Amino acid sequence: GENVEQHPSTLSVQEGDSAVIKCTYSDSASNYFPWYKQELGKRPQLIIDIRSNVGEKKDQRIAVTLNKTAKHFSLHITETQPEDSAVYFCAASPPSNFGNEKLTFGTGTRLTIIP
Amino acid sequence: EPEVTQTPSHQVTQMGQEVILRCVPISNHLYFYWYRQILGQKVEFLVSFYNNEISEKSEIFDDQFSVERPDGSNFTLKIRSTKLEDSAMYFCASSWPSGGHQPQHFGDGTRLSIL
Numbered sequence: 001g002e003n004v005e006q007h008p009s010t011l012s013v014q015e016g017d018s019a020v021i022k023c024t025y026s027d028s029a030s031n032y033f034p035w036y037k038q039e040l041g042k043r044p045q046l047i048i049d050i051r052s053n054v055g056e057k058k059d060q061r062i063a064v065t066l067n068k069t070a071k072h073f074s075l076h077i078t079e080t081q082p083e084d085s086a087v088y089f090c091a092a093s094p095p096s097n098f099g100n101e102k103l104t105f106g107t108g109t110r111l112t113i114i115p
Numbered sequence: 116e117p118e119v120t121q122t123p124s125h126q127v128t129q130m131g132q133e134v135i136l137r138c139v140p141i142s143n144h145l146y147f148y149w150y151r152q153i154l155g156q157k158v159e160f161l162v163s164f165y166n167n168e169i170s171e172k173s174e175i176f177d178d179q180f181s182v183e184r185p186d187g188s189n190f191t192l193k194i195r196s197t198k199l200e201d202s203a204m205y206f207c208a209s210s211w212p213s214g215g216h217q218p219q220h221f222g223d224g225t226r227l228s229i230l
Contacts, residue, residue: 016166046218101210103150103158103160106157106159107157
């Protein structure tokens, strides 16, 4: 089955600096890669996703890049703000097949923004 | 914005007892999922459900677990005889059935504590 590795496990950056979180996946058939942000005791919230037919996607201060050949994808947050502090999870999903779109999550990165 | 709702928010149960966790997915969604997250660990897939049947289940989802859509709005997870290791946060998620992946929306979770 799919295995997703995520690094680093913790990351501290100064407010205003950029943060990068990296993930690798094992199943070359996976074609959907969402990123979730989870604040303490709250639900995972989707912040951005990318499909395998795209190499990069941006949404304001957040961007995701995908390298299918190397089977890795990364989350980039620019101009970080205190409210970006949270745990971030990457995930991978196999091709869509009538509700069988299970997400395999990485182990999470605890991002702390230092004011 | 519509949300996935879960009840109860916290359930405390004696080992060996049955528990039912309830979820109300977003109204026009047809793909449903249960995930669990042991404290401090990553989110793990349990089961996916579509068209009144299980699409896929993980190794965690053994004979003690079952899911049901008893009516047009609720989606339940039952653990027949709970074990200490079932203590975790359980998240329900739902997504819109469209060609290709659609974002999975998570509920706030039920924290299950087995004594």
